[in-house]
Amino acid sequence: MNYKELKNMDKKDLEKKSVELRSEIFTLKLRKSGENIEDPMMIRKLKRDLARTLTALNEKVENNE
DSSP states (O other), rough: OHHHHHHHHHHHHHHHHHHHHHHHHHHHHHHHHHHOOTTHHHHHHHHHHHHHHHHHHHHHHHOOO
């Protein structure tokens, strides 16, 4: 996900997206511990997407948007 796309989202959407990303990371970690997953780099990608989402969310909170 692109940071420009995230900046255009509102606060509720960003919070929802962060919850979704956290749950995806959790399920991938569980699957990784028990079996092989198709794309092991997916966890890293999701973590970076989560960081971008939280950055955009914090920026909105600081600017009172």
